[in-house]
Amino acid sequence: MTAQRTAPTEPKVLARAEWPAGDDDTLPRIAGFVVSDFNPLVAEVAERCLRAYYGTPPAPGDRGARTGVVLASVRGDVTTADTVAEALRAGRRVPPLLFFQSNPNAVVGHVTSRWGLAGPVVCTSPFGDPLADGVAVAELLIGDGAAAEVLVIAADLATDGDDRDFAVAVLVTGNTTAER
Amino acid sequence: MADPGTRSASARGTREPVVVSGIAVRSAAGSGPAALLARVCAGDAAFEPVTRFDTAQRRTTVAATMPGDPVLVDELAAVIEDACAEARLDPDPRADTPMLLAAHADRTNRATADVLARRTGLRTPARTYTAACVAATSAAADAATMIAAGRIDRAVVAAGYLVDPDTFALFDAGRTLARDGHVRPFSTGRQGMLLGDAAVAVVLESAAGAERRHVPSLARLAGWGRSGDAYHVCQPRPDGTGLARAIDAAIAQAGVAPAQIGYVNANGTGTVYSDRAESAALHRALGPDVRRIPVSSTKSVHGHALEASGLLELVLTVLALRAGRLPVNAGYLGPDDACELDVVVDEERATDTRYALTINAAFGGANTALLVGAP
Numbered sequence: 001m002t003a004q005r006t007a008p009t010e011p012k013v014l015a016r017a018e019w020p021a022g023d024d025d026t027l028p029r030i031a032g033f034v035v036s037d038f039n040p041l042v043a044e045v046a047e048r049c050l051r052a053y054y055g056t057p058p059a060p061g062d063r064g065a066r067t068g069v070v071l072a073s074v075r076g077d078v079t080t081a082d083t084v085a086e087a088l089r090a091g092r093r094v095p096p097l098l099f100f101q102s103n104p105n106a107v108v109g110h111v112t113s114r115w116g117l118a119g120p121v122v123c124t125s126p127f128g129d130p131l132a133d134g135v136a137v138a139e140l141l142i143g144d145g146a147a148a149e150v151l152v153i154a155a156d157l158a159t160d161g162d163d164r165d166f167a168v169a170v171l172v173t174g175n176t177t178a179e180r
Numbered sequence: 181m182a183d184p185g186t187r188s189a190s191a192r193g194t195r196e197p198v199v200v201s202g203i204a205v206r207s208a209a210g211s212g213p214a215a216l217l218a219r220v221c222a223g224d225a226a227f228e229p230v231t232r233f234d235t236a237q238r239r240t241t242v243a244a245t246m247p248g249d250p251v252l253v254d255e256l257a258a259v260i261e262d263a264c265a266e267a268r269l270d271p272d273p274r275a276d277t278p279m280l281l282a283a284h285a286d287r288t289n290r291a292t293a294d295v296l297a298r299r300t301g302l303r304t305p306a307r308t309y310t311a312a313c314v315a316a317t318s319a320a321a322d323a324a325t326m327i328a329a330g331r332i333d334r335a336v337v338a339a340g341y342l343v344d345p346d347t348f349a350l351f352d353a354g355r356t357l358a359r360d361g362h363v364r365p366f367s368t369g370r371q372g373m374l375l376g377d378a379a380v381a382v383v384l385e386s387a388a389g390a391e392r393r394h395v396p397s398l399a400r401l402a403g404w405g406r407s408g409d410a411y412h413v414c415q416p417r418p419d420g421t422g423l424a425r426a427i428d429a430a431i432a433q434a435g436v437a438p439a440q441i442g443y444v445n446a447n448g449t450g451t452v453y454s455d456r457a458e459s460a461a462l463h464r465a466l467g468p469d470v471r472r473i474p475v476s477s478t479k480s481v482h483g484h485a486l487e488a489s490g491l492l493e494l495v496l497t498v499l500a501l502r503a504g505r506l507p508v509n510a511g512y513l514g515p516d517d518a519c520e521l522d523v524v525v526d527e528e529r530a531t532d533t534r535y536a537l538t539i540n541a542a543f544g545g546a547n548t549a550l551l552v553g554a555p
Binding site for chain 2: 032064068069072073074075076077078081084085087088091093094095096098099100102103104105106107108109110112113115116117118119120121122123124125126127128133136137140141143144146
């Protein structure tokens with residue numbers, strides 16, 4: 001038998017956004033999320049990408065219902081994790097709001113409820129290029145019929161070796177004839 | 181080297197059937213499938229005072245923890261070895277077998293994956309799935325998708341969570357942990373969830389590949405579905421429509437009717453609003469059949485293993501189907517009018533059903549449903 005692997009169809013990019021968009025770019029705060037810039041970073045780059053394609057929220061019902069979200073972050077919300085660890089070391093109370101933002105799904109819930117995106121939600125810690133890996137996960141969702149479009153977000157807070165926080169988002173579709 | 185078992189199912193416009201060919205588990209409610217199944221069928225909850233770290237400042241002080249101070253990477257390596265042994269995955273096929281991991285998002289994800297690949301001989305994963313309570317089922321669904329499409333012939337899905345002081349403090353601060361020390365899914369008087377250790381591994385494989393290797397199929401992964409609520413940061417959509425769509429998709433993919441389903445391993449966290457939303461979803465997706473389908477949440481025995489929970493419950497669903505034994509929903513005090521389900525209480529039930537469903541829901545409105553079929 002001849003070995004044969006099926007190459008996935010590469011999704012088409014409908015829209016793209018990055019944060020920061022310039023040296024003086026800022027992150028708007030979002031209600032209910034505290035301490036860390038991770039969640040505002042994810043929310044803002046998602047907002048920019050979706051606005052670039054849809055204008056104002058929500059997405060049209062038939063599109064939003066079939067749009068999934070993939071959030072890829074190598075290190076995740078290290079600020080929230082470190083804040084909790086430090087509170088425990090110091091014997092201080094852990095702020096209850098940190099519970100809600102302690103996993104990456106929470107901010108995705110903020111984005112999906114605002115924009116009416118009711119497809120699958122997948123969060124990952126990728127080991128290769130975060131955006132490329134996020135798109136690879138999106139390909140699986142589209143190829144399986146679980147979503148027609150996927151908002152892929154790659155976001156990481158700055159580490160000592162980075163200049164600043166960085167995030168990129170792309171809205172992709174399996175429909176290669178879709179209009180930009 | 182190309183795997184000689186790999187082929188192009190999607191190119192033929194067909195889905196390659198997916199089977200479970202190996203399972204392994206370690207948890208406070210039993211290490212090894214037989215011990216775990218016996219305990220959940222007895223409804224013998226594994227919650228004890230936590231000794232692994234200090235809980236003096238917490239509102240709740242119990243969890244389902246394994247003895248001693250287990251190390252996640254060691255537990256994962258052990259269950260992967262056991263699952264591979266059951267699936268007769270010797271070193272040669274392992275080198276071309278991808279590993280999909282689910283665990284909490286933290287700085288150690290990459291190191292854990294590298295160590296596991298080195299120790300087990302499996303291919304280094306591309307990522308760790310971190311989507312909270314649907315992390316493991318998302319990994320399983322992606323593995324199944326790749327197998328069904330003929331992109332790979334098999335995969336090892338592994339997931340682990342060990343109760344830790346930081347997560348315990350967070351859930352305690354969020355007032356989600358049951359102060360009475362019991363998880364009582366769908367019951368009146370339920371107070372919330374409790375955490376539990378688990379390390380789980382499952383070998384998923386194409387049916388044809390398993391047959392070629394003369395490996396028995398433990399069960400079929402007949403369907404899988406995923407959806408989002410588009411509703412809230414952390415609460416489920418109360419009418420259950422999001423989760424119902426995941427269930428609908430799994431059932432449709434399997435090509436079965438609700439009348440053929442004979443058991444639901446529920447998400448059943450024991451949280452007031454979550455259990456109500458889940459009950460609404462089951463009614464919406466299964467229709468009138470929901471009234472005769474036995475339901476239990478085994479979290480009432482093994483606790484909530486967070487990122488590993490979905491894989492633990494998939495294993496239990498496979499075990500229940502194979503043994504014809506339906507686990508008890510422990511801690512049940514009486515019906516909640518908003519959760520009108522046929523909950524398995526007091527003692528296990530016998531079944532000859534060929535299909536069972538396991539469902540999970542997470543923060544951010546993420547939902548998954550896996551439909552398991554008898555081989």
